[in-house]
Amino acid sequence: MALIVHKYGGTSMGSPERIRNVAKRVAKWARAGHQLVVVPSAMSGETNRLLGLAKELQPALVDDAALRELDMIAATGEQVSVGLLALALQAEGQPAVSYSGWQVPITTDSAYTKARIASIDDQRVRADLSAGRVVVITGFQGVDALGSVTTLGRGGSDTSAVAVAAAMQAAECLIYTDVDGVYTTDPRVVPEAKRLGTISFEEMLEMASLGSKVLQIRSVEFAGKYRVKLRVLSSFTPWDIAIDEEAQSGTLITFEEDEKMEQAVVSGIAFNRDEAKITVVGVPDTPGIAFKILGAVAAANIDVDVIVQNMSHDGRTDFSFTVHRNDYARTMALLKSDVLQLTGAADLIGDAKICKVSIVGIGMKSHVGVASTMFRTLSEEGINIQMITTSEIKTSVVIDEKYMELAVRALHRAFGLDAPSDAA
Amino acid sequence: MALIVHKYGGTSMGSPERIRNVAKRVAKWARAGHQLVVVPSAMSGETNRLLGLAKELQPALVDDAALRELDMIAATGEQVSVGLLALALQAEGQPAVSYSGWQVPITTDSAYTKARIASIDDQRVRADLSAGRVVVITGFQGVDALGSVTTLGRGGSDTSAVAVAAAMQAAECLIYTDVDGVYTTDPRVVPEAKRLGTISFEEMLEMASLGSKVLQIRSVEFAGKYRVKLRVLSSFTPWDIAIDEEAQSGTLITFEEDEKMEQAVVSGIAFNRDEAKITVVGVPDTPGIAFKILGAVAAANIDVDVIVQNMSHDGRTDFSFTVHRNDYARTMALLKSDVLQLTGAADLIGDAKICKVSIVGIGMKSHVGVASTMFRTLSEEGINIQMITTSEIKTSVVIDEKYMELAVRALHRAFGLDAPSDAA
Numbered sequence: 001m002a003l004i005v006h007k008y009g010g011t012s013m014g015s016p017e018r019i020r021n022v023a024k025r026v027a028k029w030a031r032a033g034h035q036l037v038v039v040p041s042a043m044s045g046e047t048n049r050l051l052g053l054a055k056e057l058q059p060a061l062v063d064d065a066a067l068r069e070l071d072m073i074a075a076t077g078e079q080v081s082v083g084l085l086a087l088a089l090q091a092e093g094q095p096a097v098s099y100s101g102w103q104v105p106i107t108t109d110s111a112y113t114k115a116r117i118a119s120i121d122d123q124r125v126r127a128d129l130s131a132g133r134v135v136v137i138t139g140f141q142g143v144d145a146l147g148s149v150t151t152l153g154r155g156g157s158d159t160s161a162v163a164v165a166a167a168m169q170a171a172e173c174l175i176y177t178d179v180d181g182v183y184t185t186d187p188r189v190v191p192e193a194k195r196l197g198t199i200s201f202e203e204m205l206e207m208a209s210l211g212s213k214v215l216q217i218r219s220v221e222f223a224g225k226y227r228v229k230l231r232v233l234s235s236f237t238p239w240d241i242a243i244d245e246e247a248q249s250g251t252l253i254t255f256e257e258d259e260k261m262e263q264a265v266v267s268g269i270a271f272n273r274d275e276a277k278i279t280v281v282g283v284p285d286t287p288g289i290a291f292k293i294l295g296a297v298a299a300a301n302i303d304v305d306v307i308v309q310n311m312s313h314d315g316r317t318d319f320s321f322t323v324h325r326n327d328y329a330r331t332m333a334l335l336k337s338d339v340l341q342l343t344g345a346a347d348l349i350g351d352a353k354i355c356k357v358s359i360v361g362i363g364m365k366s367h368v369g370v371a372s373t374m375f376r377t378l379s380e381e382g383i384n385i386q387m388i389t390t391s392e393i394k395t396s397v398v399i400d401e402k403y404m405e406l407a408v409r410a411l412h413r414a415f416g417l418d419a420p421s422d423a424a
Numbered sequence: 425m426a427l428i429v430h431k432y433g434g435t436s437m438g439s440p441e442r443i444r445n446v447a448k449r450v451a452k453w454a455r456a457g458h459q460l461v462v463v464p465s466a467m468s469g470e471t472n473r474l475l476g477l478a479k480e481l482q483p484a485l486v487d488d489a490a491l492r493e494l495d496m497i498a499a500t501g502e503q504v505s506v507g508l509l510a511l512a513l514q515a516e517g518q519p520a521v522s523y524s525g526w527q528v529p530i531t532t533d534s535a536y537t538k539a540r541i542a543s544i545d546d547q548r549v550r551a552d553l554s555a556g557r558v559v560v561i562t563g564f565q566g567v568d569a570l571g572s573v574t575t576l577g578r579g580g581s582d583t584s585a586v587a588v589a590a591a592m593q594a595a596e597c598l599i600y601t602d603v604d605g606v607y608t609t610d611p612r613v614v615p616e617a618k619r620l621g622t623i624s625f626e627e628m629l630e631m632a633s634l635g636s637k638v639l640q641i642r643s644v645e646f647a648g649k650y651r652v653k654l655r656v657l658s659s660f661t662p663w664d665i666a667i668d669e670e671a672q673s674g675t676l677i678t679f680e681e682d683e684k685m686e687q688a689v690v691s692g693i694a695f696n697r698d699e700a701k702i703t704v705v706g707v708p709d710t711p712g713i714a715f716k717i718l719g720a721v722a723a724a725n726i727d728v729d730v731i732v733q734n735m736s737h738d739g740r741t742d743f744s745f746t747v748h749r750n751d752y753a754r755t756m757a758l759l760k761s762d763v764l765q766l767t768g769a770a771d772l773i774g775d776a777k778i779c780k781v782s783i784v785g786i787g788m789k790s791h792v793g794v795a796s797t798m799f800r801t802l803s804e805e806g807i808n809i810q811m812i813t814t815s816e817i818k819t820s821v822v823i824d825e826k827y828m829e830l831a832v833r834a835l836h837r838a839f840g841l842d843a844p845s846d847a848a
Contacts, residue, residue, distance in 0.1 A: 016480040023481075050504065056440040058511040065521065066514055072522055073507035080474065083497035087482040090490055091523065098496055102526070147527055184514075233498035346710055 002171035003035045003129070007139065007161035011178045012235035013081050016088075022176075023088035025119035025239040026134055029191055030094055032243050035129040037168065040085050041160040042077025067112035071141070071151045071246070074113075075101070078138035079158070086136045092150045096134040099125070102143035106160065108150045115150035117142060120167035135228070137164060142207050157218030162219045166226035173230050174221070174250075175215060180234035181251035182207060182214055184417040185269040189408050193370040194267075196267060198252045203267050206360040206394045220253070227255055249407040265363035266415040269408050270394075273355040275305060275403055277386065279320040280335065282346030285312035293319055294344050300334055306356065306398060308387045309317035316346070320387060322398065328352050354386065355404040358396040358410060371395045377414040383407055425457040425554070426595035426736045431563065431585035434468035435602045436659035437505050446600075447512035449663040454518055456667050458579050460551040461592065462740055463585040464499025464509050464542040464565040474498050491536035495565070495575045497584045498537075499525070502562035502581070506695050510560045523549070523596045525574075526567035530584070532574045539574035541566060541583070544591035555695060571760040579640030586643045590650035597652050598674075599639060600659035605675035606631065606638055608841040609693040613832050614782060616842040620691060627691045630784040644677065651679055687818075689794055690785035690839040694818075697779040698762040699729060700752035701810065706770030709736035716767050717743055717759070724758055730780065730822060732811045740770070746822065756821055776811065779828040782820040783835060795819045807831055812823065 006029070008022050022040070030036050050073050058066055061262055082098035089096035101108075104125060109116035128135045139157025142151050152159050158175060165173035182196040182204065201206070201224040208217040223230045233250025283289050290309065297304060306322045323331050331351050340348060364370045374395055378385060381408065387398035399407055412418055430453070432446050446464065454460050474497050482490055506522035513520035525532075528549060532539035538598055549559045563581025568574050576583050582599060589597035605619040606628065623631070625648040632641040638656055647654045657674025709714050714733065721728060731745045747755050756774050764772060788794045800807060807830065811822035823831055836842055 016477060019481060053440060053504070054511055057443060057508050058515040060513075063514075065519065066511060068509040069510045069514070070524055071508075072524075073504050076503050078479070079500050079503075080497050084477055084481050086493045086496075087478055087485075090487075090493070091482040095489065096506060098493055100496075100573075149524075324626055363652040 001035045002038070003168060004029060005037045005039065005161050005165040005168070005170045006171040007039045007157060007173065007175045008041065008235055009157070009177050010041040010046070012176055013042070013085070015042040016084070019081075019084050019088050020091075021239050022235065023085060023092050023094070025176075025235075027089060027092040027094040028239065028243060029237040030134055036134045037129070037164055037170070038085065038134060038136045039157055039164060040078070040081045040136065041139055042081055043255045046077040046080070047074055050077055054171050064112060068148055071112045071115075072149050074151050075138070075141040079139050082136040082138050083411075086134075089134055089136070090120050094134055095132055096136060098138075100138045102147070105139060106137075106142035106163070108142035108144055108152070110144040110146065110148065110150065112148075112150055115142060115144065117152070117163045119267040120163060122164075122168045124165075125168065147259050152218075153189065155219075158216040158219035160221055162222045162226075162228050162230065165228045165230075166222065170228065173228050175219075175230065176235035177232060178234070178236065179214055179216065179232075180237075180249065181232050182253075182268070183196045184267065185271070185408055185412055188256060189271075189405050190269075190412045190418075192350050192412065194417065196251050198254050199251055199267055200362045201255050202393050203360050203362050204253045206358070206391070207268055207270050215253075223253060224255070229254070229284075244390050251383060251405040263369045266359045266361035266417070268365075269357065269411050269415075270360055271355060271357045271404060271408055271419070273404060274325050275322040275354060275356055275398075276325045276350065276352040277320060278328075278331060278335065278351075279318055279349045279397060280339070280343065280345045280347075281318050281349060282316045282406040283319050283343050284345075285315050285317045288296045290319065290344060293339055294321070296334060296339055297321075297323070297331060301329065302331055306387055306396065308389065322354070322356070322387070325352055336420075353401040354394050355399050355401045356398050357407045357411065358394050359415065360394045361415075362393050364393050364395070373414060378407055381406055381410050409419050427459045427461070427592055428453060429461045429463065429585050429589040429592070429594045429597040431463045431581060431597065431599045432465065432659055433581070433601050434465040434470070436600055437464045437466070437509070438509070440648065443490045443505075443508050443512050444515075445663050446659070447509060447516050447518070447657075449600075450509075451513060451518040452663065452667060452830070454558055460558045461549060461588055461594070462509065462555070462558060462560045463581055463588060464502070464505045464560065464583040465563055466505050470501040470504070474501055488536060489804070492572055495536045495539075496573050498575050499562070499565045499573045500563050506560040506562050510558075511557055513560070518558055519556055520724060520834045521552050522560040522562075524562045525565040525584075526571070528561060529589070530561075530566035530673045532566035532568055532576070534568040534570065534572065534574065534794045535838055536572075536574055536830040538577040540567065541565060541576070541587045544587060546588075546592045546831055549588075559672070562701065576642075582640040582643035584645055584650065585780040586646045586650075586652050586654065587755065589613050589652045590646065593647045595653065596605070597647070597654050599643075599654065599656045602637065602660065603638055603656075603824075604658035604661075604673065604791060605656055606677075606692070607702070608691065609832055609836050613695075614693075614836045614842075615831050616836065618841065620675050622678050624786045625677055625679050627784050631692055631694050632813070639677075647677060648679070653678070685767065689787035690783045690841070691787075692784050693782045693835050693839075693841070694784055695779060695828060695832050697747040697828060699778060699822075700749045700776040701744060701746050701778045701781055701822060702752075702755060702775075703742055703773045704763065704767065705742050705772075705773055706740045707741055707743050707767050708769075713767060714743065717763055718745065720745070720758060720763055720766075721755060724754065726755055730811055730813050730820065732813070746778070746780070746811070748774055752783055770821050777825040778822050779824050779825045780820050781828065782818050783839065784818045785839075786817050788817050797838060798835060801834050805830055805834050818819050
């Protein structure tokens, strides 16, 4: 008997048949005595269809006036979803009512297409819950101080669900998706990958930002800030499985560093091959050199991920960093035209065929030798490490792209993630 | 330099290319120095698509909770339209902003799917107009006192446009549609039919309710009540025709009974074959008999149109009326099972193969002999009149369906509508 927030992704809402299944599942929870707030995404494909129409009429879509209209258009996808889900719930005999972001209201700033939630007024929603209704709220959107519709950007429905859960102090926020939880690594690369019963908030942040696409990273940050108990689980289990079983399925993102978590030093292996490496060779090792290089890159609105600068020899050093592979050619051109002369560097070397592999684990904080186990494992497989970065709970290496699968499998084994685990 | 309201139907908004054309036309008016409020419908087909989805999830859709969700869903069609049109206007270099009904706000009662407008707050719209922006407002919808989205029912965008024009005391409300005005009769039946340069509000009401589908009848009533100058014109003329020419095109619905209107006794011939005739034969001519028959029909939620009761012979009379052809079988079954015994009538005769032909003209008020000209014309063509009803400005007859075209053509000629006219 608790207040629970459910969030369903676009695939789960993809057809009337699937919406009916969502309704049956939600109605089951309501019948069990819980108060339910449900945040569905737009039907899959709908947001792209709407944005496509908008781009046909104004290809550039740069200024605020245009972005405001874009939000007006895109927000309708979720409005249709909440109405349809409320109708499906009513057809199941479950009283339900839908609200758009502006009706709750969910107030945001005016940064159209990437707005941030400022506040949520839960008075109206609570009244409905008390009256026995399931409340279905549009994800992905809110309303600004001027009364204009805003959207939170792609994946924003996760953030909406977590924000509503935070504002209403929900017992738990269940994110129903097309995977059944968070894995130690991608099962397509390592068939032995296991679903984690729990993962800490910090680890989830690292896993999410390192390429595990289960949860939108802003929603994880939000959950961390407001201590929302978050669970990722599958929307494709039969809707009528026992509620106790369902409530324990998937992966719980937790904030308590309990004993169980201490057991696993490394919780998962993340990787991505979206990056490219660039090295400015033989830069004079003088103050301000990093800014001269990266300032030009940032001015071109290019995001930099890993940055490494080694010790200098003879007053010169090599400066390396990675950018998204889509920005690689542009970055190289930029550096060739301006930065080489400006810095007096000897050469510029680029490599788009790299990948980043990371071990993530909150246990690393209190365990020594984790990074050295990583390096030894890669060395035993004959894999050369090109760059290294570390944080408190992760260690990332950049290696040749062709070794990616080999590295991930070896590390997965080396850190004991292949073994059967007691995780639910 | 006036405040003008434009309304564009779903066909005019049917594709990005057509929306671009609407934008070019609106921008032309704005460049000429006018303040423009534009009310577009949903893209053609969109409302049906949305209602189809809703019906898949809840086929009955009867109670208020369901109808509220239906409105939530259906309203998105127009929200997409206003956003797209605003983007198209901006792309033409014309500043523009869109508003949903709740943002204006357009306040309505809570009769979901058929709400009525209570008030319109034009403060926000006026501020935008003063700032040089075209304001694009969703048709078909508003918001009730509880903050729920409501829709005005099919064709409601016409009513929205007229209501906005009334609230803002616009100089004129231009209804752009896929026909180029109101005709003396349907040109598919009478090739000589002429477009009317002007038509009186009362005539338009009769023409609209008698089957001329140019304008939604509620919008005409609204225009009459608030004296909104209304013009129906084509959205398929080239967008760049001279603004003076465009402003004089189509048909003006007017409230002044000027000399020109006095000239034409009959303005148009309306007709429909959607009705069926039912005669209860040999009813005892006692008080309350009409109620006994029509009370049962009304209780079954069946609309009755023409009603005729003749003089009685030997204490018995024949009672005839028409219903929509879709309700014909149901009405006959109902009367057979209950009403015959109840009234002691001798027999029940039905005929679905009828049509109703009407002459409409505000000049009929002050001209005698109009009805007799009608009857003589039909008689000369050998057409038997089955029922007759009259109002101040129209005379309708029910005849055999097979004579419909013949009757309409003969009447069109008899009342001088074939002749060249001075109407613009």
